[in-house]
Every structure is written in structure tokens, then in C-alpha cells.
Amino acid sequence: MGRERTAGGRRRHSTIGATQAALTVLVVGGVALGALLLHPDTGLLAKGRGPLGGNPVLVVGLALLSLLGGLGLREKYREQVGAARELNPVEQRLVDGVSRVLLGAPLVVPLLVLVLHHFGSSGSSHGSGHESLPLPSPRLDPVPTLPPAQHSGHAGDSTHFGLTRILPGLGIALLVVVVVIAGLHLWRHLARPPAPEAPAKYATLDDEQERLAQAVNIGRRALLDGTDARAAVIACYAAMEESLAASGVTRRASDSPRELLERAVAGGLPTEAAAAALTALFREARYSTHPMDGSHRGRAAAALAEIADGLRSRTSGPEAVTGTS
């Protein structure tokens, strides 16, 4: 129960986290693209040119990049969300909405960038994108200025000109860093397997415990209900095999009972003597016609109980360690 609740909470967190990350990258990336390629201080539908808008090849390239990136992002998002089953209605609506946005955005953003961009003939020569502003031209200025004043004014202009070149550059760099960080974060989030490693350990250990208990129960039921001691001994050995499989030592198709025992001992089986005794009993019950009676059944039961205790203690050991870490 607790495991299910934990898994459900983890899944919900994963879905919402993926949605948030996808939307964040979409918004930051879209705004950055618009700011860099379009005119930053005019209306939404006004054609213009941003700081990187001077080079038409760069504009087209970035538009294509955003298209491909958006499509890739959508694909990854669908994979990630598709792996998480059983979404509740709120999560489902959220996922549907983001899927639609992620479908439309990769097409719309590059389209708008290309449509709204002002592909001017002179833009390529300057590259700064400020040619539409009426900058004062020294050749058009009819009034000559004094050399000192001219000198001081030229210094102020060059400072202003330097700042106007440095600040957009810094802004661009900052935006690129933000987009890259957001993209990396999203990629890590989407590339992460649906079930994180540490909780999976809990689930596996729970399964092992269940299988172990089930195997031991099968053996004990066989000991209790039937009158056939031979069948009971064989069932006990089968239960031991199940227990070993639950603890990680699975019988191979070509394995003989002794080979399985040797591999289990090599794997750190804590109750070697009991396992050897049960293996010997099994071989006699399985491959001979010797009469089997209650004493065989009793010895098999005792050996199985000892093995189950040993395996249970070994299995619960790592769980406790994991639980504290």
C-alpha cells in the first residue's frame, strides 16, 4: 500500500515536473528568440530587426533550430509522460494542453520569426540593427564645433556607443546561458527513467520478500496438507529454489541440484548446511524409489525453515541500509 502511494506520488511529481520544465523552456526560449531576432521595442505585429537580426542566414538558421528543437522536445515529453500510466483527470488535462502547445509552438515560433523579421537590404552591412534610428551623421552636421568641445562630445558619444554595444551583448549572453541551463534541466528531467533508482530498490526488495514468503508458504503447505512425504520433500526443495531465485541465485536450465547449491554458497548463502541437507533429501526423493516417511518430511521442513530465515535476514539487511541512507 505504502509502496503504491509512494509510486503514485512519484509519478505525479514526475508528470507535473516535466510539464513545468517543458513550459519554462518554451517560454524562455521563445521570448529569447523574439528578443534577439525581432525588434524589441515595437508592437507585436510590427516588422523589425533585433540584435541578431542583421544576418539573414543566422535568422533562418535559428528559426530552423527552434523548429527542430521544439519537435524534439515534444517527442521527448510525450515519451516521458507516456511512460507514466494512470494519470488523474487534472494531470491528463495538463498533459493534453502542454502537448498541444508543444505541437503548435515549434511551428508557430519559427514561422512568426520569419514572417515578422525585416529582411532589409542594408541590414547586413551594419549588423547592429540600429540603422532605423536617426543617428547623427558628421557629414550632415552643418555647424562645426570647437575642437575641445568636439573632443569631449566625441568621448561621450564613444562611451555611449560602447555601452550600447556591450549591454546587448551581455544580455544576449545571459539569455543564451538561461536557455542552455533550462534546456539541460529539461533534458535531464525528461531523460530520467520513470522510476528513480532508490525507490526502485525498495520495490525490488518488497517483491523479493513477497516471493520469498510465497515460496516458503508453498513448501509449508505441501508439508502440511499432503500425505505423500516424497512430494512434500520435492515441494520443499522447489520452495528453496524459489527462495534462492528471490535472493538472486536463479537455477539455470542445465544446472544440477549440486551446481545450484554451489552457486548459492558462492553467492553467500548463509545456511549452507541446511541447503546441502535439503538438496540431498531432494535428490533421494526425486531420483530414487526409496520409501520416504515422516522423518524425511520433518528434516526437509526444518531445513527449509532455516534456509528461509537465513535468506530473509540477508534480504532485509540491504533494505535497512538503503532505508537509512
Next chain:
Amino acid sequence: MTSPQPAPDHDTLTPRQAGERAAAVLDEIRTAVVGKAEPLALVMLGILAGGHVLIEDLPGLGKTLLARSFATTLGLDFRRIQFTPDLLPSDVTGAPFYDQRTADMVFRPGPVFTHLLLADEINRTPPKTQAALLEAMAESQVSIDGSTRSLPKPFVVVATANPIEYEGTYTLPEAQLDRFLLRVRMGYLEASEEAGMLRARVDRVAPEAVLRTLSGPGEVLAMRAAVERVEVDDDLLEYVVALVRATRAHPHIQVGASPRGGLALVQLARARAVLDLRDYVTPEDVKSVAVPALAHRVTLKPELWVRQIDGDDVMREIVQSVRAPQTLPRTPIAS
């Protein structure tokens, strides 16, 4: 080397009793043959299972000592034939000669008329002489001049062959190889064992250890009879068949094991059970003797010779790939 011992009552032996006596024989032999626990056990299995043993390995590894030690400890007559290119069939089986006193043709038995025959370097003699041994091995009898003479019981051939030399040797044909119940490889000793062997030689002053005779021909036959009382589950017989058939389907094998190979595998597995003091065979018994019982019966494809892959390697792979009997029997066994 031999010291007489009172013959115990060995009319009938249970598999457990036979196993205990075989274990005692092996313990005695281990005082003379240092190391080689598994080859010694395999030769013992061959004797218990009523077959002949081919020991294939390099010279100087103690093959002759091993054969002679078994003969001494088991109380069996022992003869040795050094096979050479000029050895004739009559040198093996014996031949009639004219007795001037009685004016009759009298048969003089060859060295094959013994309990334990050591056929040393059997691949050094031509096929005609090898074939003379064939009937003796298969039928425990020889036919000379139209009359058939039975060999003493038990009759065991322990043959040795040098697998490295090709000059002046005649490779045993598949039909003759098939007559050997198992092939044993001795192998070199571990360094510590080799040092122990040298120390033992220095300490005992004599070239060879003196062994006690612990058994006799009658008891060997009783032990063989005990092997026949070992039961084999149907699932294990199917497992044996699966192993044999796997040799016929393996891509590296040109000619697989014969049905005689299956019989040999079953008998050796029963003998292994006796040696483990059991009267029933387990999958471990079958697996432990599958390579010695079948590897010399398969013919590998020629290209494998270049890749230094031999029959033992292929058989090991087969044993590790064929499905062993499952835990739960298909048909319930009544208590």
C-alpha cells in the same frame, strides 16, 4: 609389490558396500600415485562399469604406474603389451604351435589372456594388430583358427596413447575408439603435488611404492554386479539421450556419439553413484562423466583442428547447454 590378503565374502554386494570397497582401493592407490584424484576415480569407474579405459596423455605422467597400481590393489592378473609397429596380432592374442612331444597343435595364450591388460602406446601399432584387440575388448573372447576362447573375468584393457606424436603412429579408428568406455586425461601435477611426489620418492628409497592387495577378481565382479543394481530414473535416461543427440546436432561435430555412447554414459553414471555410496543416479553423476564418456566418440569438423578446439571442449559446452531434468517430476512418484 603384491602382498596377499584374505578374500572377503563378496558373493553379493550392495551398491554402498561396493562403493566403500572401491573407495578403499582408491585410497590405497593414492599412496603410490600422487595427485590425479579425478583420473584415478575415472579409471575406477571404468573398471566398475565393466568397460575399458583409454588414457590419452603425454609420456611420463604415470600412466603405466596407474594401470599397474590398479592391477595390484584389485588383485588382478596384470600383463603389459608395448605396442610397436612390428607387433603382430598373434603377439597379442596368442597362437597355436606344434608340440613335438604330443604331435599336436597347442594353443599358447597371448598376453591378452589376463585380467588387466595394459596396452601401452596403442597407437604405435598398425590397424591389423589394433583390430586383434578389438574383438577381445568387445566380446571378452578371441577367435583363433576357428575356435573361440573366452578371456578371464573380469577383463579390463587400460590403453595409453600419446596424442602429440604423429610420426610412426596409427590413429585409432572411430570404431575402436568407440570400444573404450571412457577416455581419461591425466594432465600435469600441481607444483606442490610434484614436489610431494619427489619427496615421497626420496623418502621411500625404492623406485615404487608397495601396495596392498585389497580385492580380487571375484570381488571386482561383485562390485560390477552392484553397479547393475543402481536405479536410473526415466527423466535421467531422457537426459542422457538429450546429451547424446546434442552431439549429433552440434555445428562443430561431424559425426556425433553412437547409441553405445549413451549406454556407456548410463553405466558410468551408475558407477559414479556407487562410488558416492548411492544406489540411484542423479543428474550430477551424468554430468560428471559426460565428457570422459562421450568426447572420444565424436568426430569434430576438420577446421576445428586449426582452432585448437578438441572434443572435450565441445562436450563441455554441450553439457552446459542441454537442459537437465527439472525439479518437479512429470509423473508423480509414489512414496
